[in-house]
Amino acid sequence: MCGRTSCHLPRDVLTRACAYQNRQGQQRLPAWRDPEKYSPSYNKSPQSSSPVLVSRLHFEKEADSSERIIAPMRWGLVPSWFKDSDPSKLQFNTANCRSDTMLEKLSFKVPLGKGRRCVVLADGFYEWQRRPGTSQRQPYFIYFPQARAQKLGSSDAADSADNWEEVWVAWRPLTMAGIFDCWQPPAGGDLLYSYTIITVDSCKGLSDIHHRMPAVLDGEEAVAKWLDFGDVSTQEALKFIRPTDNICFHPVSPVVNNSRVSTPECLAPASLPRKKEPKASGSSQRMLQWLATGSPKKESLQAPQKDRSAVPQWSSQFLQKSIFPAKRGSAGLLERWLKGEEEPAAKRPDTREPGGGQRR
Numbered sequence: 001m002c003g004r005t006s007c008h009l010p011r012d013v014l015t016r017a018c019a020y021q022n023r024q025g026q027q028r029l030p031a032w033r034d035p036e037k038y039s040p041s042y043n044k045s046p047q048s049s050s051p052v053l054v055s056r057l058h059f060e061k062e063a064d065s066s067e068r069i070i071a072p073m074r075w076g077l078v079p080s081w082f083k084d085s086d087p088s089k090l091q092f093n094t095a096n097c098r099s100d101t102m103l104e105k106l107s108f109k110v111p112l113g114k115g116r117r118c119v120v121l122a123d124g125f126y127e128w129q130r131r132p133g134t135s136q137r138q139p140y141f142i143y144f145p146q147a148r149a150q151k152l153g154s155s156d157a158a159d160s161a162d163n164w165e166e167v168w169v170a171w172r173p174l175t176m177a178g179i180f181d182c183w184q185p186p187a188g189g190d191l192l193y194s195y196t197i198i199t200v201d202s203c204k205g206l207s208d209i210h211h212r213m214p215a216v217l218d219g220e221e222a223v224a225k226w227l228d229f230g231d232v233s234t235q236e237a238l239k240f241i242r243p244t245d246n247i248c249f250h251p252v253s254p255v256v257n258n259s260r261v262s263t264p265e266c267l268a269p270a271s272l273p274r275k276k277e278p279k280a281s282g283s284s285q286r287m288l289q290w291l292a293t294g295s296p297k298k299e300s301l302q303a304p305q306k307d308r309s310a311v312p313q314w315s316s317q318f319l320q321k322s323i324f325p326a327k328r329g330s331a332g333l334l335e336r337w338l339k340g341e342e343e344p345a346a347k348r349p350d351t352r353e354p355g356g357g358q359r360r
Helices: 011-017 106-113 161-169 220-227 234-240 282-293 330-338
Strands: 005-007 041-044 049-055 068-075 096-098 117-122 124-130 137-143 174-183 192-201 212-214 248-251
Touching: 005 049, 005 117, 049 174, 049 220, 106 174, 117 192, 117 220, 124 174, 174 212, 174 220, 220 234
Parallel strands: 068 192, 096 192
Antiparallel strands: 005 041, 005 124, 049 068, 049 117, 117 174, 124 137, 137 248, 174 192, 192 212
16 A cells, blocks of 8 residues: 555646645745646556656755645655666565655665655545455545535536536545655666655554555645745654555545546545345435536536435445445446435545455
8 A cells, every 4th residue: 555546637726736835924825846747547556657846956956945846746756876878677565665764775765865855746545455255455535634625606516518717626635654766777868756645553443444544644734844844853754754644535436446547537426235125325425426517528417317225425424334236337427416405414534456455
């Protein structure tokens, strides 16, 4: 853990979602470095490129260390001392690093000592729960609880495709603590920036899904102090590396098992059989409204409205002693959730391909 994420927001929307205050209390938007390397996706896996927040001081010697830059980096840290010309030949897994051993391993200890701390940005991450007595796994999508969507006039912002920018400002990206490094091929060439996600023991709400989770930085203070290596020591920053219970999750379709699939179905809620079918929560409805209108290029869904009684609820209610395969009809499911009117409160509770191999 963590071996798969989603980060599908358009670049300008992601920028506004990362607004912050610098040391002088000024409201700022992070600048981009190599923005052409950012490729939105619902299903990112190790060795792909993902956006991370870093201090501007890493790239500009005279910069204020509280200023921020978004830089796409390779997922899976390539140590600066790696001597092979092909980074894919690194013999050990660096997509994650355990918080309890990262100060012992050279690959992570050295860049951390140089202040190379980053914040990995995502809509959320995926995790797989093993079905008891089988080798099959049920995937879940895990993310921050979301605020109510903004209103424009008499209707929700999500009701109009023209308003997708305003809607997505309200989405809170998941902010995960990471370490990055800079590698150059032995024969010379372009620098490669890469990162690893720090993992901790799972919080109580997620422990039934997996025993590890990313070190989620929950709140502006945690993000600011983790990034500001010029003013915040490593020892002080490490105090924010801990589990958080401020998390929501829901089951998703097995289509996410294939890392080549990147569609909204990857993170759309899937149904699990229950004795009593609850109604959709407000947080789930808002996410799916944003999915339907959040991307300017996304085609509108035409599935007919169906009875909402079959729509599942969020978070801890999904955790069952026996997990059954999720339904795959995401288009109709999305449409049913988008048509809902009730908004009850949301519940909170290996880097390798799922279904095999040991993960961190």
